Amino acid sequence: MRERIYMKHRPLPPALVAPSMIVGILIIAFAFFVAFFPQLFTRFDPLAVNTKARMLSPSAEHPFGTDNYGRDVFSRVVYGTAIDLKIGIFGMLIPLITGTIIGLVAGYYGGVLDSILMRIIDIFMAFPFTILVIAIMTILGPGIQNVFIALWFVGWVDYAKLVRGDTLTVKNSEYIQAAKVAGFSDKRILLRHIMPNVISSSIVFATSDVVLCMLTGASMSFLGLGVQLPTPEWGAIMNEGRAYISYGWWITFFPGLVMAITGIGFSLVGDSFADLIRTKRV
Amino acid sequence: MQPDKPLMEVKDLCMWFPVKRTIMDSLSGKPKRYVKAVNDVNLSVRKGESLGLVGESGCGKSTLAKSIIRLYEPTSGSVWLKGKDITHLKGRQLRTQRQSMQMIFQDPYSSLNPRMTVYETIAEVLSVHHIVPKENVHEEVARLLELCGMSMDSADRYPGEFSGGQRQRVGIARALATRPDLVLADEPVSALDVSIRAQIINLLSHLQKELDLTILFISHDLHLVHYITTRVAVMYLGSIVELGRTSEVFAHPLHPYTSILIKAAPVMDPLNRDRVYTIKGEPPSPLDIPKGCAFSQRCPFCQEICTREAPPLVDRGGHLVACHFPGRSGI
Amino acid sequence: MSMEEPLLEVKDLRVQFVTKRETVKAVDGVSFFIGRHETLGIVGESGCGKSQTCRAILRLIKKPGKIVGGQILYQGNDIVTMPETELRNIRGKEISIIFQEPMTSLNPVISIRKQMREAFCHTSMTEAEKYQASLKMLRLVGIPSPEERINGYVHQFSGGMRQRAMIAIALCSRPKLLIADEPTTALDVTIQDQVIKLLGNLKQELGMSIILVTHDLGVVAEMCDKVAVMYAGMIVEMTDVVTLFAHPRHPYTYALMGSVPDQRKVGSDLEVIQGNPPNLADLPAGCPFAPRCRYADGACSQSRPELKEISQGHLVRCHHLDRTASFAGIITVPEEASDAT
Numbered sequence: 001m002r003e004r005i006y007m008k009h010r011p012l013p014p015a016l017v018a019p020s021m022i023v024g025i026l027i028i029a030f031a032f033f034v035a036f037f038p039q040l041f042t043r044f045d046p047l048a049v050n051t052k053a054r055m056l057s058p059s060a061e062h063p064f065g066t067d068n069y070g071r072d073v074f075s076r077v078v079y080g081t082a083i084d085l086k087i088g089i090f091g092m093l094i095p096l097i098t099g100t101i102i103g104l105v106a107g108y109y110g111g112v113l114d115s116i117l118m119r120i121i122d123i124f125m126a127f128p129f130t131i132l133v134i135a136i137m138t139i140l141g142p143g144i145q146n147v148f149i150a151l152w153f154v155g156w157v158d159y160a161k162l163v164r165g166d167t168l169t170v171k172n173s174e175y176i177q178a179a180k181v182a183g184f185s186d187k188r189i190l191l192r193h194i195m196p197n198v199i200s201s202s203i204v205f206a207t208s209d210v211v212l213c214m215l216t217g218a219s220m221s222f223l224g225l226g227v228q229l230p231t232p233e234w235g236a237i238m239n240e241g242r243a244y245i246s247y248g249w250w251i252t253f254f255p256g257l258v259m260a261i262t263g264i265g266f267s268l269v270g271d272s273f274a275d276l277i278r279t280k281r282v
Numbered sequence: 283m284q285p286d287k288p289l290m291e292v293k294d295l296c297m298w299f300p301v302k303r304t305i306m307d308s309l310s311g312k313p314k315r316y317v318k319a320v321n322d323v324n325l326s327v328r329k330g331e332s333l334g335l336v337g338e339s340g341c342g343k344s345t346l347a348k349s350i351i352r353l354y355e356p357t358s359g360s361v362w363l364k365g366k367d368i369t370h371l372k373g374r375q376l377r378t379q380r381q382s383m384q385m386i387f388q389d390p391y392s393s394l395n396p397r398m399t400v401y402e403t404i405a406e407v408l409s410v411h412h413i414v415p416k417e418n419v420h421e422e423v424a425r426l427l428e429l430c431g432m433s434m435d436s437a438d439r440y441p442g443e444f445s446g447g448q449r450q451r452v453g454i455a456r457a458l459a460t461r462p463d464l465v466l467a468d469e470p471v472s473a474l475d476v477s478i479r480a481q482i483i484n485l486l487s488h489l490q491k492e493l494d495l496t497i498l499f500i501s502h503d504l505h506l507v508h509y510i511t512t513r514v515a516v517m518y519l520g521s522i523v524e525l526g527r528t529s530e531v532f533a534h535p536l537h538p539y540t541s542i543l544i545k546a547a548p549v550m551d552p553l554n555r556d557r558v559y560t561i562k563g564e565p566p567s568p569l570d571i572p573k574g575c576a577f578s579q580r581c582p583f584c585q586e587i588c589t590r591e592a593p594p595l596v597d598r599g600g601h602l603v604a605c606h607f608p609g610r611s612g613i
Numbered sequence: 614m615s616m617e618e619p620l621l622e623v624k625d626l627r628v629q630f631v632t633k634r635e636t637v638k639a640v641d642g643v644s645f646f647i648g649r650h651e652t653l654g655i656v657g658e659s660g661c662g663k664s665q666t667c668r669a670i671l672r673l674i675k676k677p678g679k680i681v682g683g684q685i686l687y688q689g690n691d692i693v694t695m696p697e698t699e700l701r702n703i704r705g706k707e708i709s710i711i712f713q714e715p716m717t718s719l720n721p722v723i724s725i726r727k728q729m730r731e732a733f734c735h736t737s738m739t740e741a742e743k744y745q746a747s748l749k750m751l752r753l754v755g756i757p758s759p760e761e762r763i764n765g766y767v768h769q770f771s772g773g774m775r776q777r778a779m780i781a782i783a784l785c786s787r788p789k790l791l792i793a794d795e796p797t798t799a800l801d802v803t804i805q806d807q808v809i810k811l812l813g814n815l816k817q818e819l820g821m822s823i824i825l826v827t828h829d830l831g832v833v834a835e836m837c838d839k840v841a842v843m844y845a846g847m848i849v850e851m852t853d854v855v856t857l858f859a860h861p862r863h864p865y866t867y868a869l870m871g872s873v874p875d876q877r878k879v880g881s882d883l884e885v886i887q888g889n890p891p892n893l894a895d896l897p898a899g900c901p902f903a904p905r906c907r908y909a910d911g912a913c914s915q916s917r918p919e920l921k922e923i924s925q926g927h928l929v930r931c932h933h934l935d936r937t938a939s940f941a942g943i944i945t946v947p948e949e950a951s952d953a954t
Contacts, residue, residue, distance in 0.1 A: 477869065509883075
């Protein structure tokens with residue numbers, strides 16, 4: 001049956017351009033663009049207080065309205081993009097690397113090392129992610145640096161578990177046996193042969209992890225633990241708007257909307273990527 | 283190295299896999315159990331010969347091959363290559379030594395890294411072991427692929443784009459990249475369609491002649507082993523029961539099991555159907571190998587001594603057999 | 614071989630798998646018949662359509678596959694157009710089928726006894742009678758201590774025993790026709806031989822016919838009376854087993870025989886069939902074997918040859934029977950050899 005299936009040498013798979021993937025990439029690209037060039041989008045200073053323009057509802061001049069300090073919400077959201085993206089991307093990146101390494105080592109070598117690591121992972125997984133982050137923030141104190149540290153301390157667990165599982169499967173494949181027989185070192189086998197074959201689930205998870213990190217960062221700000229005033233960060237802005245929600249709904253609403261759309265962008269990319277992997281076109 | 287010293291030797295090799303025990307088992311003092319896949323095997327291979335290793339599933343032939351090539355660590359015994367004991371090599375020494383013994387795997391669909399192109403797969407072997415200088419890697423990959431009937435056009439493609447037969451050719455090219463002294467071929471054509479098998483079998487025959495390769499050929503297909511090997515070892519439940527020149531063993535099998543195997547294998551001859559023999563029951567599990575001769579429970583000629591004493595492998599003029607009453611079954 | 618009505622007659626059977634992307638012609642005009650007490654072997658490589666032909670006989674083709682043409686006449690009635698209720702009387706009762714893998718074709722959570730009892734569901738036997746008949750069947754297939762084993766489950770049996778259990782279940786209803794789809798492919802040589810001999814004995818005892826599907830020419834030589842060689846969904850050669858091995862006339866049959874390792878070929882290269890197996894979704898016009906055939910020419914890629922009867926009971930699908938007349942078989946028939954001297 002397998003002998004029947006032939007694929008001619010093909011150029012870039014057309015599947016990479018699924019509509020959801022394109023939309024997702026566009027959203028993310030746009031978000032990055034805004035993060036790098038906020039000046040292009042607004043002339044208002046996000047920190048500039050203007051008592052004469054307090055609590056103005058959305059208009060042409062102030063698309064997202066102004067807050068109780070008269071600051072233009074739109075420009076605060078624009079300038080906050082960089083911060084939130086940073087939290088999302090870097091909050092995901094370090095755990096991705098550390099978690100993958102731990103998962104590879106645990107899965108490949110097994111034995112006592114694996115048992116210990118698995119028990120540690122079990123302990124971490126007994127607690128909800130956000131609770132753990134809050135607990136660490138309480139110890140470390142507020143501030144964006146500590147948000148990163150907390151995310152890095154907790155985030156690796158999911159990646160380690162994913163990678164370890166796939167590693168266990170892959171390490172008994174004949175091509176890994178062939179690599180051993182060919183006299184390759186463990187390091188080479190882990191990095192060049194096992195890792196590329198186990199990393200796809202992590203990458204899919206990473207896209208939703210970005211969203212999770214952004215949300216967690218925003219939640220920390222919302223609770224007053226993360227970014228300190230007056231730095232604009234979407235969660236912090238939403239927190240500020242809480243008190244005025246009945247007559248100043250735009251302060252909380254728009255940052256939330258922007259966060260939702262950005263999150264959707266990452267999710268779309270992640271989903272499309274997962275589809276590609278599932279149908280083996282990547 | 284003297285001309286008639288064997289290239290590779292296996293001495294009293296055992297490969298036992300411990301059966302998982304629960305804490306209760308350890309505490310209650312239950313004896314440890316093992317899957318005794320390979321039991322005291324002695325084998326030697328001369329340069330340039332092709333030795334077949336044949337037997338049914340569970341006989342230990344694949345395990346033996348993997349123990350020789352150190353994919354499994356032998357439980358006891360030793361493996362010698364070119365007069366050197368390589369059984370306990372470790373680390374860098376082991377990795378360097380591996381160049382001399384390579385393996386062709388059974389399943390072409392899982393023996394190539396799906397995320398590396400054909401070129402990368404072969405080039406990696408060449409560069410890790412510095413087989414040729416960096417500038418010549420490209421040339422060498424081309425030479426190896428051509429040797430195995432593939433063109434360089436295929437080199438930039440991924441295994442997923444090839445058929446089973448082509449993948450197996452890549453696997454063979456990879457095995458030959460280190461210019462090994464000995465190649466172990468573990469059921470190299472079992473997973474291929476019938477019409478493709480012939481291509482790979484012919485390729486292996488030609489390569490053996492052209493490169494004076496020494497091959498240890500593992501297969502459950504008797505006719506294939508008869509066709510392609512010069513010497514053959516028959517395995518049953520982890521032990522070698524018969525060993526000798528292929529033509530001799532097939533023409534005059536001395537062990538009852540060999541004779542049964544030969545008679546049982548279907549032949550493309552509708553006029554010659556009634557090849558009668560007796561065999562009882564099914565193979566016992568390698569967890570509980572019977573005392574005495576491993577084949578005693580199923581042997582039609584079993585005597586009292588067979589259930590007591592395991593017969594040693596005795597040399598009868600180049601034809602070795604492990605049986606208390608060899609030659610009974612006359613083909 | 615009797616001269617009476619054939620037990621089963623397949624006429625121009627066509628099975629296709631239709632998806633959005635392509636139409637795969639799995640079986641493309643297959644015709645054969647099988648008489649009583651006859652073993653017909655259908656031999657070919659994976660993808661040639663032999664398994665689909667067998668499943669079609671009992672209308673077991675899975676979507677998106679469909680029988681799109683032809684007739685399957687069992688005792689005069691066409692299975693293709695039969696209503697479901699009538700078909701159920703035939704499936705498992707008159708015509709039984711066994712597959713390659715007992716672990717996946719038998720129900721792992723129902724005891725052997727219950728599965729055997731299902732085969733009797735159309736009869737008017739009492740429970741006790743069914744039980745006795747089941748035991749008898751298990752004994753017949755050589756399963757020791759059937760009274761104990763009948764209450765067991767598939768996974769408790771060893772490989773060869775499972776195959777026997779599957780055969781026992783299939784034969785409970787004493788079918789007139791047993792279809793065996795690669796029944797020995799996954800088995801060890803000694804077990805395979807036992808199963809082959811068992812099927813032969815059962816054929817005698819129960820007076821049934823067997824359609825044996827396999828890719829192994831050795832098994833065909835051991836078991837079959839008549840053989841059909843399939844390629845790309847059609848029969849390319851069909852004749853009795855001795856003639857097939859003594860005088861193959863189709864290039865594919867000849868090459869297939871030549872490619873199997875055998876002691877008679879020691880020292881020489883095996884025959885190689887150049888090229889790749891056919892793509893059933895995109896068959897070339899003309900003879901499907903032409904791209905790989907040593908004897909093909911322009912005419913072969915233009916029109917598809919018909920099955921022609923070149924001698925009593927020997928059908929071949931080839932334009933160039935003149936070129937294939939000199940094929941040497943893998944066996945020589947003694948009477949013919951002595952005739953020649």
